[in-house]
Amino acid sequence: MTDRRLVSATERVFNFSPGPAVLPLPVLERAREEMLSLPGVGISVLEISHRSPAFDRILEETLQELRGLVGIGNDHEVVLLQGGASLQFSMVPMNLLRGVNRPADSIITGTWGATGLKEARREGKVHVAWDGAATHYDRLPAPDEIKLSTNPAYVHMTSNETIQGVQWKNEPEVGDAPLVCDCSSDFLSRPIDISKYGLVYACAQKNAGIAGVTAVIIRKDLLERSRDDLPSMLDYRTHVKNDSRPNTPPVFAVYIFGLVCRWVRENMGGLASMARHNVAKAQLLYDVIDASGGFFSGHARPDCRSDMNVTFHLPNEALEQEFISCAAQRGLVELKGHRSVGGIRASIYNAMPVPGVECLRDCMVDFQSAHASQAGLKTQS
């Protein structure tokens, strides 16, 4: 963030922030172009009424793009909410757990799962079906390690844990229980079979847009669980009935969300293509880690490491700090790992371009060459 070369409003660095995160340049350029006036409207998108024909069109196009991109059928409703995934930690159990006399189950694979669990327990009974805390959330459970209760109200999981860099590759087997997934950090990064899910939620500021809007995809039959005494704004039915605008929605965040969906379809070829792209980017970094002879050591085990957040350590904290400084000199920023895990975290969401990842890869290789001998470790060839 302090690279001395940066002075203008057009030069850009490579931003590895875990979220809010890098956005596609065409999306930023479009937003800039329309900042004073939406063509044909004469009003900025920041100023249009949420009941205007201009926003009708934006909202409709955004939801259509999202439904088409993800493949959301008629069994599921889609709403765009405020409050982030953190508010969903409460809204999910408020809506799906208060109405039933059974516990919810939760599979905890990292910090966000654990945080959500605490909130869910304020609303009702939750059974922990598996918790990876014993090994610092470096892995996923084997199928036979997941101990579901007899008839859970739902089973909650986190598809990708940004802090530890652990990502599910396939859904766990949960029988007839509705699967509820916090997809905040890998939503729109790969195909997802929505028919397997009761509810999916995702804040936008990783792969799908800017902070301030959260997508919730919910199977229609689950809406019947919400009780009438819920605060209106926390009742999913309010948002479904009112097309995501019972009150003023975050208009600009919805607009950017729509532009990003369109970019994934038009520029990146849809979710299957997007996923190939993302896997290839992550592989560039994991190859360096795997070939480093231990100079770089991944936090997550290889079979469950994330294509979104590449987490690793160097031999000691001083070297990690030096690496972060060296990277900043090359215009690679926001690489510091979360304080609870330490080390390095490179978040390489959809919009991180390949050249950014290549720069980081080169920086890692060069850094190891320069420092491996002093740490008593081998240099990459």
Add this chain to the structure above:
Amino acid sequence: MTDRRLVSATERVFNFSPGPAVLPLPVLERAREEMLSLPGVGISVLEISHRSPAFDRILEETLQELRGLVGIGNDHEVVLLQGGASLQFSMVPMNLLRGVNRPADSIITGTWGATGLKEARREGKVHVAWDGAATHYDRLPAPDEIKLSTNPAYVHMTSNETIQGVQWKNEPEVGDAPLVCDCSSDFLSRPIDISKYGLVYACAQKNAGIAGVTAVIIRKDLLERSRDDLPSMLDYRTHVKNDSRPNTPPVFAVYIFGLVCRWVRENMGGLASMARHNVAKAQLLYDVIDASGGFFSGHARPDCRSDMNVTFHLPNEALEQEFISCAAQRGLVELKGHRSVGGIRASIYNAMPVPGVECLRDCMVDFQSAHASQAGLKTQS
């Protein structure tokens, strides 16, 4: 919205929308300028981490500007939340009413007060101290009409009702009870003596910025009422303790909020000057209404009509529809009154420039000249 002349992304109309609403042009221009990269940072404000030094600075400057502009002292905390004023309809009683064994009182002067009452009653007991429904919310109560309960948990009011166009000019007398005010539609439009309030909340998209962020100003002692079983994100203490970012805040909406605060101070001379400006703008329209001999008839009674939302009728609905069309031909848009009141509503918040109001005034005068005789009414001289 359908003016045929508008085709480019730079031409702008005069937007009388009740919110989201017109923004200051310098704010839009600044946002456009920095859309690809914050100078010295190399990252768009849409992409910066909420834990980055760049956002630290934006948040700190925004809160400082707000505190300075409004005159918020050390007795009150300020937090910036998501969910709009509608979520505050629930959060206020969740935090301030659940913890006490007394009812809250509510003074209902329009649609928003009535909507908030419904939500508050889901959380606890509420006594209606006055309700203007009998005369379609066209007036404020006289002091002796307000029937407070003995020792209310708080007294809720709405400083300006956007739909009816009714605005308080001074605070009602509520004794020792904390006064809680929904200031959504006149916040930053005039000075406010925060020391008289227990809690003030205001969504940004009228006078203070864009949809997606809501300011809450709360007297510190009231924070002690919140109970520990509240969902974290709905507990004011969570946001106070974590400087408005327990999770990812709506970064861009906060940034615009800060730019608008600075514009009010630097360009408009602060709140006292802003208020004179707003009163003068409203007077331009009320003068036409008052001199129209009944051709234009205000919804709100003259002693409580709003400087923010000028609501009026024409002799019949057909003329109202024609007036809206004529205004649109002059580039004056979003003038249709709310369906519950009908007629015309001109929202002339802080950022509506004087030329916009003058155009509307001229349009009204010309329209009356052209149509008064056919409606059997006199022409303005």
